[in-house]
Amino acid sequence: MHCTSCGQIASEGQKFCVHCGSSLTSERRADVTAKPPRRGKRWITVFGLVAVLTAGLVYFGLTLTRNYHPVIADQPSTGFGTEPGNNRVDSRLITAAIEGTDIIVPVDAVVKSGIVRFYDPEGVQSVPVLAYITPRGKIVTAMSLSESCRSDDFYLEGHTIHCAHCPSYWHMESLEAYACCQKYYPDPVASTVERGLLRIPARTVREWRTRI
Numbered sequence: 001m002h003c004t005s006c007g008q009i010a011s012e013g014q015k016f017c018v019h020c021g022s023s024l025t026s027e028r029r030a031d032v033t034a035k036p037p038r039r040g041k042r043w044i045t046v047f048g049l050v051a052v053l054t055a056g057l058v059y060f061g062l063t064l065t066r067n068y069h070p071v072i073a074d075q076p077s078t079g080f081g082t083e084p085g086n087n088r089v090d091s092r093l094i095t096a097a098i099e100g101t102d103i104i105v106p107v108d109a110v111v112k113s114g115i116v117r118f119y120d121p122e123g124v125q126s127v128p129v130l131a132y133i134t135p136r137g138k139i140v141t142a143m144s145l146s147e148s149c150r151s152d153d154f155y156l157e158g159h160t161i162h163c164a165h166c167p168s169y170w171h172m173e174s175l176e177a178y179a180c181c182q183k184y185y186p187d188p189v190a191s192t193v194e195r196g197l198l199r200i201p202a203r204t205v206r207e208w209r210t211r212i
Contacts, residue, residue: 069175071188072140078111081137089114089156090164091130091144096121102199105131110139110198115156117144124206128152130186131198134173135159139193141200142186147212154186161186184211 002009005022014024067073096105096118103120110116115132119125130144144152151165160178162169168181175185189208191200 068138068173069188071190072134072138072173072175074190075138075140075188076191076193077137078107078133078139079137081135082114082133084135084156084158086158091115091117091154093128094118096129098122098202099197099199101202103129103202103205104197104199107139107193107196107198115154115161117153120202120205122202124202125208127208127210129189129200129205130154131191132156132161132172136173138173139191139198140172140188141191141198142188143205143208144186145210146181146186147184147210148181187211 003017003020003022003024006017006020008017008020017024068075092109092113092115094105094109094113094116096103098104098121103118105116105118110131110133115130117128117130119128128144129141131139131141133139144154146152146154146163146166146168148168149163149166151163153164155162155164156172157169159172160169161172163181166181167179168177168184169179170177170185175188177185187208189200189204191198193199
């Protein structure tokens with residue numbers, strides 16, 4: 001071995017250089033204990049954080065830009081949205097009326113209940129109709145039937161509408177399926193609002209047939 005200060009040869013086990021007096025022990029210890037920095041784990045952590053952040057931003061972007069179902073896109077708006085909570089909101093059965101060629105219900109009843117359903121007042125169509133307001137303010141009217149299990153009752157929870165009797169549920173604006181039954185969401189029907197009344201053409205309701 002050599003002294004790192006003066007370069008003279010030193011004997012094995014010698015603690016001090018006999019030529020310059022420098023310590024040889026500390027140098028050897030530094031050589032033995034020095035380890036290269038572990039950079040691998042740091043890069044794995046950084047990569048993981050970037051991946052999580054990217055996934056969150058993508059999900060947030062998709063949520064903001066999610067499209068309405070084509071029929072819902074043309075529906076009237078209340079001018080205000082609803083604040084979706086995490087509590088279940090069950091549908092309330094109300095009574096509809098006939099005025100001219102339309103089935104009518106008060107918009108107020110939909111706003112107060114969150115989601116309502118009602119039958120054809122003249123009994124021509126046996127499947128009820130449901131109505132609710134989306135978080136972005138659209139009024140949705142649809143045939144209240146889960147065609148996979150034949151249930152005619154639904155409830156709201158957060159941004160989703162659920163079948164009350166099977167695991168199927170959908171996004172309430174796009175009707176994107178989260179649990180099976182992609183095609184068999186409550187089938188939207190067009191409606192209008194006039195003087196505080198929600199109006200659905202009776203003919204549209206009565207001519208509707210199940211898709212399966």
